[in-house]
Amino acid sequence: MDLRYTEEQEILRQTARDFLATECPKTLVRELEQSERGYSPELWKKMAELGWMGLIIPEEYEGIGYTFQDLAVLLEEMGRNILPGPFVATITSTFPILEAGTEEQKKELLPKIAQGELILTTALLESDGVFDASGIAVKATPKGDDFIINGTKLFVDVAHVASRIICVTRTKEGTAPEKGITLFIVESTTPGISCEVMPTTAQDKLCEVRLENVSVARKNVLGKIDEGWPIVEMMLRKGAIA
Numbered sequence: 001m002d003l004r005y006t007e008e009q010e011i012l013r014q015t016a017r018d019f020l021a022t023e024c025p026k027t028l029v030r031e032l033e034q035s036e037r038g039y040s041p042e043l044w045k046k047m048a049e050l051g052w053m054g055l056i057i058p059e060e061y062e063g064i065g066y067t068f069q070d071l072a073v074l075l076e077e078m079g080r081n082i083l084p085g086p087f088v089a090t091i092t093s094t095f096p097i098l099e100a101g102t103e104e105q106k107k108e109l110l111p112k113i114a115q116g117e118l119i120l121t122t123a124l125l126e127s128d129g130v131f132d133a134s135g136i137a138v139k140a141t142p143k144g145d146d147f148i149i150n151g152t153k154l155f156v157d158v159a160h161v162a163s164r165i166i167c168v169t170r171t172k173e174g175t176a177p178e179k180g181i182t183l184f185i186v187e188s189t190t191p192g193i194s195c196e197v198m199p200t201t202a203q204d205k206l207c208e209v210r211l212e213n214v215s216v217a218r219k220n221v222l223g224k225i226d227e228g229w230p231i232v233e234m235m236l237r238k239g240a241i242a
Contacts, residue, residue: 009069009070012066013073015050016078017077020077020081020083023043023046024081024083029083029084032084033084034203038084038086038158038205039161040085043085044085044116045116047116048116051064051114052074053090053091054114056070056091056098057094058110061110061111061114062110062111062115063110068241075241086158086161088157089120089158090120092235092239093235094113095234095239096183096222096223096231096234096235097109097185097222100183100223105222118164119158119162120163120164120166121165122156122157122166122168124136125154126153127154129155132177133229133232134177136168136169138167138169138211139151139169139171140170142171145217145218147169147184147221148213149167149186149216150213150214152209152211153208153209154208155198156195156206159207160195160197161205164185164186165185166184166186166222167186167211168181168228169183169184171225178229181229181232182221182225182226182227183223184221185220190214192215193211193212195208195209195210196208
């Protein structure tokens with residue numbers, strides 16, 4: 001097995017290293033850690049212009065169409081510079097759209113993600129703090145053409161600046177924990193959503209997200225109703241590498 005970088009990966013690595021050394025010095029990292037937003041919109045825009053937000057998004061959706069291995073090269077350089085901000089949350093939340101999104105969802109969201117116009121995050125953990133289906137208690141109840149979501153999510157990365165939240169909910173009781181899980185793409189400005197940054201020793205922007213009678217259209221279901229847990233597992237596997 002050849003573990004060496006390809007020529008394209010080496011160019012990506014060196015470009016990222018040079019860019020971050022100039023645009024994200026340690027002084028800026030410390031400043032952003034203490035700031036309310038936790039990231040620089042100006043730096044975010046420059047990263048988008050380099051194509052980083054669209055790295056794994058197919059060209060048909062205005063991305064670059066690189067592989068997950070290429071993304072890992074970029075993430076390594078970001079980690080080397082301790083880059084703060086919503087990149088990892090956004091990319092991790094892009095995976096389920098690529099994997100399970102409808103064509104309508106892909107056409108609406110992926111070009112905007114690639115252009116840096118949308119920040120995404122995923123609301124998974126709750127009071128139990130466990131990364132398995134048994135910890136999902138936030139309920140989504142059908143009501144006409146919509147679902148009504150109620151409950152609280154914890155440790156939601158950069159939710160305070162996210163445009164969309166992928167919310168992992170329980171839509172069916174009385175089955176195995178992995179059954180009855182449904183994902184929704186929720187606009188962060190939807191009435192009934194409130195968000196507060198949680199105090200952490202690392203100064204990262206993990207948030208408590210409260211959902212009170214939040215109405216979400218059925219068209220915003222990501223994947224199939226009651227069958228969302230495999231999507232979460234895929235996201236967790238890739239997110240662990242990210």
